[in-house]
Structure formats: C-alpha cells, structure tokens
Amino acid sequence: MVRVKISKNFYLDEFFSKELYLSETNRCVNYIDSRVVAAAQLMRDIVREPIFVNTWYDVNQGSLSNCRVEFGGFRPLSCKVGVVGGQHYWGRAVDLWSPILSYNFLRDSLLEHEQDFMNLGITSYESAPGTHCSLHLDCRAYLNQYDKLIAFSII
C-alpha cells in the first residue's frame, strides 16, 4: 500500500476509509478539505502527543490493522456512520482522538488556541465527545461573521 504524506505528521490514508483509500488512492486528496488536515496538524503540534483520525492502517506494524476506526475523516455516501449529509460527507470535518489524551484535554487545547484554528478556517466543534472520545472539528460555512468557534452537540 502506498502511503502519501500530506502534512508533517499525517498521511492521506488517515482521512479515508480503507475501502475508499485502497480503490481511489490517487483521487482521495481531492475529497478532503485541506483546512481539516491543517487543523489536525495544528492539534498535533499543540499537544505534542499522537493524534489519530482513522487507524485501519497500523503505523507500528506497517500493515493493515484490526483496529477499524475508518470514518473519522471523509465519509463516502455508502457510510452509515454519523449524521446523514453531515460535514464529513463533504470532506470538511475531522474527528481527532488520542490514545493518551482525553476529549476534555483536546477540547481545552482547541479553545486555548481558538483563534489559531479559526485562522485555518475551522468554524465549528462538537461540544461532546464522539466515538472513541474524539473531538469533531469542521469548516462549515456560516453566513454571518463569527468571532469564536461555534459549539454544537447532536446529543
């Protein structure tokens, strides 16, 4: 499997499901918004600990993994995870999680650097932990100016 680096610490496959990445590797880069890749990297730089999106590729083993987190980035229309038509389906969202850090720690880190994330184009975050205690960020459009990140919850 070809791994394509798209930022200092992230590979393209980390933002896609296994099936989609393996079948459309060369086109996948067109499906994910660069703003969420930049946001993932910013969080990684802030916390200085491993941050994951999808983990179907085992970094340590250098092979496909049984850990099947695979819909934390782009979601194809066939995906039944999450809100239908949500930001993930447009490639504008990412769910960040860490094997070491809690949701609360990631959320607090986000809010401590709120303006930096907004400067990258992030507009929203989910104010409750998602699957794997992940922190959802997205860059959905807003019609009005905003001066802080929009917090939302689907719970």
Ligand SMILES: [Zn+2]
């Ligand atoms: Zn999400």
